[in-house]
Amino acid sequence: MPSPLDSLCWFALRTRSRHEKKVRERLVGLGIQDLLPLVTRVSHWKDRKKKVTFPLFPGYCFARFLWKDRGVILTTPGVVAIVGSGSQPESIPDCEIDALQRLMDGPLAFDPHPFLHEGMTVEVTRGPLQGVHGMLVRKAGECRLVIAVHLIQQAAAVEIDADDVIPVPSAA
Secondary structure, eight states: OOOGGGSOEEEEEEEOTTOHHHHHHHHHHTTOEEEOOEEEEEEEOSSOEEEEEEESSTTEEEEEEOGGGHHHHHTSTTEEEEOEETTEEOOBOHHHHHHHHHHHHSSSOOOOOOOOOTTOEEEEOSSTTTTOEEEEEEETTEEEEEEEEGGGTEEEEEEOOGGGEEEOOOOO
């Protein structure tokens, strides 16, 4: 049975800081299919406004290649590593890359957003609960913040906008 690494697969490449566009250019020059989602926003300075394009996922670029050809990728200037779990490479499902491409090609505006999942400890960044830590849960499609009193094993939940929370790094 052939391994998934025997066929063309999408991989995430970790890049040097602020080298995402250079890595993309080099991959294109090597004839390697790439994807670098970009966001354009207006930046305001004291004396002017300017449109600035930056990577949606800073420090990452995506490339589609055969695993056996990884040496060319790893020796590309600006590439730090191929992302995986531990020492194992991990390809990205085509459906996730397709979703990113559809987002980029579509008419909707999009912005970077912290990766959030149910059960994650989050901190509220604005509003009357700013600075409060709680657990993110969903109920009927709405985001809810659960504030718990562990000693008495009781909790309260409040609806909250997902844009108003950030993940809290776990203590290792």
